[in-house]
Amino acid sequence: MFPVQTVTMTYETIQERIITPVVVKKKRDVLKVNALWDTGSNKTFISDSLAQRMGLHSEGVNTTGTSGGNIQSNLYDISLFLNDLIMFSVRAASYPDSVFDVDVVIGMDIIGQGDLIISNANSHTIFSFRTPSLYTEVFSEENISNESIDSLVELLSERYRST
Numbered sequence: 001m002f003p004v005q006t007v008t009m010t011y012e013t014i015q016e017r018i019i020t021p022v023v024v025k026k027k028r029d030v031l032k033v034n035a036l037w038d039t040g041s042n043k044t045f046i047s048d049s050l051a052q053r054m055g056l057h058s059e060g061v062n063t064t065g066t067s068g069g070n071i072q073s074n075l076y077d078i079s080l081f082l083n084d085l086i087m088f089s090v091r092a093a094s095y096p097d098s099v100f101d102v103d104v105v106i107g108m109d110i111i112g113q114g115d116l117i118i119s120n121a122n123s124h125t126i127f128s129f130r131t132p133s134l135y136t137e138v139f140s141e142e143n144i145s146n147e148s149i150d151s152l153v154e155l156l157s158e159r160y161r162s163t
Contacts, residue, residue, distance in 0.1 A: 006130040007082045015125040018118060022104055023081040029054045033103035035080075037116070037127070041107035044080065046092045050103040051076055062093045071095070080104065086131060088113070 009020050018037040023030060024046070033050060043064075051074065058074035073093035080088045088110050095105070114131030 004130060004132065004134060005083075005085045006128060007086060008126065008128040011125040011127070013125070014120050014123060015127075018125070018127050019102060020082070020127065022106075024050065024054065024104065025079040025081065026054055026056055026077070031103075035104035035106050036100060036102045037106050037111065037129075039108060039111060039116070041105055043107045043109045044088075044090045044092045045073075045095045045105040045107065046076060046078065047097050047100065047103045048074075048094050049097045051094050059091065064093055064095075080106075080110070082129065086129075 007020070009018075019034050020037065021032055022035040023032050025031075031050070031054060056076045056078070059077050060075045062073045062075050063070050064073050073095065075091050075093055077089070077091050080090055080092075082088075090109060092104075111129070113133070114129050115133050117126075117128045117130075119126045
């Protein structure tokens with residue numbers, strides 16, 4: 001088993017988006033850039049301009065489904081460092097620079113390899129990512145199920161029909 005490694009970042013205010021610095025490496029090219037953590041993305045992406053700045057060569061083409069429709073993306077093999085100990089080798093798809101204001105979008109291909117915790121308390125956001133995953137944190141013993149959601153819909157419907 002690999003040793004457990006953690007990266008943590010504390011923000012001075014409550015954050016709507018989690019953006020952290022990362023290092024992208026391909027052969028001898030090494031760049032520090034900002035990355036958006038996106039649990040809604042199934043894979044990691046890099047901007048077209050980052051691929052160009054690093055002189056990356058496409059390893060293929062991918063069709064990616066987005067809320068705006070399908071887009072064709074080049075694929076690039078990169079190493080992504082979260083700190084000096086946490087590194088992932090990924091095949092990242094590219095996206096047009098106009099889509100995001102960051103150079104990397106970290107998706108579930110990386111997030112799914114660890115434990116992600118975002119806490120908002122006392123007007124601060126604390127972000128932590130730990131890899132490998134150790135165990136499941138449970139805040140409540142009540143599990144979400146279709147039946148419990150159906151019961152909630154029924155309860156709320158009755159409550160608001162009478163008002």
